[in-house]
Amino acid sequence: MRSYFRPVDLSEALALLVASPLTVIAGGTDYYPARVGRPIGDDVLDITGLRMLRGIVDEGDHVRVGALTTWTDLIEARLPPWFDGYKLAAREVGGMQIQNAGTLCGNLCNASPAADGTPNLLALDAEVVLSSVDGERRVPVAEFVTGNRRTIRRPDELVTALLIPKPAPDARQGTRSTWLKLGARRYLVISIVMVAAVLEAAPDGTVGRLRVAIGSCSAVARRLFKLERDLIGLPLNDRLAERVTTAHLAPLSPIDDVRGTAAYRRDAALVLVRRALNQLTEDR
């Protein structure tokens, strides 16, 4: 007998996870595609009854994104410019059907190397809130995803939220973000390469803080820390992009697949990083 639980209470959901191994589903947009032409054989915890987990809330020094927040919720939310990149990604996740059902947390938990949201979460320096009957723990996104389809979530844990820190108060005015996706068609496309970047301007018109992350070029999306360090303190102009070199892409380990060659991915990643920086410094 296969079980299907759809509790309305978080503590009940967490207790169920302790009792037996369950496959957690929310929007279902990754669950069903993995079971095409095959039986649906697992015991399921459907968390869409946990209404309290839906929504985007300002909590002072950070923004909390509940686990049931959909891509459409993100698109429709009024959010400051450092969310612009994440919103751009939201518009490119599948079609609107997927955006209406799929959740931000589900996209992260599915841990695809080509997950559209993950580079943004890295660039936003987000943390993941994992809940269990024993309480909560917070883990940076970079530590949460450990490999292709692998995360550190224990079977008894549920991801209940993402926490996205705000830039320092004096930097908020000058913070911008963007996200660029390269695919071989316009809609419904898995990226060959994508880049997310968040740039906080310093009061003196230079790069205050910068975070750049690349997806689809390694098993897990990667930050380009050396690039970020090298650009800090430089003026916010179109010369910034010229500083990016192939050496900055060292953290990447792209592969050849049906979407593109590894060599192409490196070339394209360099181009996209430069374009992203140009966007962030335009009209400054």
Next chain:
Amino acid sequence: MTEAFDIDTSDLPELAFTVNGRLVTLRVPPVRRLSDVLREELGLTGTKVGCNAGDCGACTVRIDGRQICACLTPVGQAAGRAVESVEGLARDNRINRLQAAFHRFGAAQCGICTPGMLMAASDLLAHTSHPDRQQVEDALGGVLCRCTGYRKIVEAVLHTADPELEFLVPETGRAVGAPVAKTDGLAKLTGTERYGADSAPADALWLRAVRSPHGRARFRVGDLEALRRAWPGLAAVLTAAEVPVNGFGIYPDIKDQPALADGIVRYRGEAVLALVGDAETIETLPDDAVPIEWEPLPPIGFDQARAGGAPALHEAVPDNVLVRGRVVKGDVEQAFAGAAATAEIAVETSFVEHAYIEPEAGYARRVGDRIEVVACTQTPYMDRDEIAHVLGIPRDRVRIVPTAVGGGFGGKLDLSLQPLIAVAAWTLNRPVRCIYARPESMASTTKRHPAQIRARAAADAEGRLLGFDFAGDFNTGAYASWGPTVANRVPVHCTGPYHVPQVRALTRALYTNDPPAGAFRGFGVPQAAIAHEALMDDLAARLDIDPLEFRWINALRVGQPTATGQVLQASCGLAACLEALRPRWQTARAAAEAANRAGGIECRGVGVGCMWYGIGNTSLSNPSTMRVGLKPNGRITLYNGAVDIGQGSNTIMVQIAADALGVPMERFDLIMGDTDLTEDAGKTSASRQTFVSGKAAEQAGAALRAELLRRLNAGEDAELVLEQGRVQARDAAGARMLDLAALPVDERGDVLSATGSFDPPTTPLDADGQGVPYASYGFAAQMAEVAVDLELGTVKVLRIVAAHDVGRAINPIQVEGQIHGGVAQGLGLALMEEYVPGRTENLHDYLIPTFGDVPDIECILIEDREPLGPYGAKGIGEPALIPTAPAILNAIHHATGVRITHVPATPDRVLAALQAHGIAR
């Protein structure tokens, strides 16, 4: 496949939600896909399933107003919410404005994506009553369409708010040439059309094939008795031994493909066993529970087969060369010796998947000593003969009833599930149904042939072509399928639509351990066109002649001989197509070159591609017969054996027959393609239905008219008026009446009926390929404008202008629809489509164009009448696709100076080519 569950439903909680405003309560497993519950439990089969993975959007419904994929939604999540499906759009038997706009603007072709499109658009229009084009594309971008090229769908949504949506009702005798809406359009727009998966007897068993995970292997089937004991829901496990005559194939003398593999598999995805039983068993029995012992062998690839010396796939063909094609005219070496300019090219193309949104589906049942197969197909009569062959019974004991077809493009010309369900139903004497899963459909059915082509061409100083030399190898995969058709059609066409005095064209179709390559819109000609159109550009450049003018100089004209020595007598409109493009071409070329002078990362280019295409079979008889009958109630039935696969034959056959008979279209009822009820109108392929079956429909209509006039003693120009129980003829001499009630009815219920037949006149080709392979040819020239990103290698097609000589456009809106869809597929062939066995067996790794990829398409219809065709018409289905990829590739060349010879021109291939030429930034 339906999803069954091993739980007692009485234990299940009751789920309650509304569907189209009606409250439903159900006890079903909450994890079942909503799409499955709508279709199987509630009978709402208007919601289509194309992939079960959220890749195609065909299953789009609205929940609480928002569009979602029903295939990704556990029905448990619908509880307490409002579900809307396509069946809820029409109210009180009246279609809504959106549906009306789809109908008016030709936005539905095969109709399989239409419910998803309508539901996505409904969501948009609910909050944005006057959307712009970008909003429409964003809102509908999650639904794939393989027929329309999307432009008419966008047009329909944009016009939904128009105050007046008028439907054309042509006057008597004016149906031909009128852009009337589809006769079967309303069924497709309201969700009532029945496709392969939409119906089956309630007591039908399910069938699922177990398929080879290996490209080449020997295998042994283990203890099936133990499997049956472990799975009591199994009614049968069919193996090769259970198939009466275990070989099929479209050629009478090449039955090389087994229904079930017999000890050896020759491609990944080949059917090995068929499991037949109840739904739950068939769905849950895992492949690895089936005892098969595999001995994998190294698969033979295309390069190995070409090189020779590889092990033979089939004993009868030791060198793996299925067939050689040959057309030789004059002395090609002499042409090159005396040329002012020569050019040469090597082209490589990939497997291309048809990617119709409807996977193969249907059922079979035994009726006494007859078998009935109800499934989606492009060719009921060939299916009938093939099923008779496989079952070892006479063909009059087989009935094929085609369902509506959710896209074909050549992929539903071969048998797929039909022999399996037929053998199972025949053996078990129970109805048996089957629906292919998307990966199964992609892995097991035919593809476009990958080609390796070398070609060269020569011209004199005035730009006249002197010679053309072509050698092409085609990867025909594991079984013959339509490989001989490709190998024989390509040499005839490979010069392109030009007058070339000296020609040598040699082709081979080679067996490999790849999926069978078969028929796909153009039968190899699209691959060859990439080569000849590159050569035309290169020769023009060498002679400093404008590429379009170079083609105009060489365009085949009436009175000139083709490569096969056939002197064309009429309907030869390429020069007219080029003349129509000329002003647009000159403007666009100049604009692109001006834009590029400013420099920048994006480079613009404009290219042209031409084609010709022989309508119908190559030097083979391909007759069609049509029947029209008159019922006592004064209505006409068109017994139409031509299967409409979305291209519109259900509409144009009525237009033609109506005008030939001299009555309005609305007097007609239609029976399509049932082999017990209709005459043989051949297959829906080779762009032949309008030309061949259309001519038969014209003759049938004319024959019935002649009979009525004779009985009414009326003159030829009399007006016929059909009424309940009688026919009137009115002419200058007055009105005469024929009382239909007084006439005896035949077995069809008709009081009068007449048939018409047409077989286009052709001759066999001799050893040098000389003769008359086709009675008529379509011609076209298309122009593509592109932008190439020099840093990323991405190519954006900005605009297509398509000039097509169609002889006569029986229905201009449908001709445009064919062109749009052909352009979209040509664009896919050029830029993104590459099927890799085992790696792209889904619609997210295998990419077809989406809403945002197909640009504006301007259609220019040239009507150079074909005297043999109905009202001067010839074909358009395949001609629409062929010139597009060459035009795009030539535009890339114009933009960058770099010629892409390996398609698809994916961003990585384009960038690598730009880098190799030092053009990349």
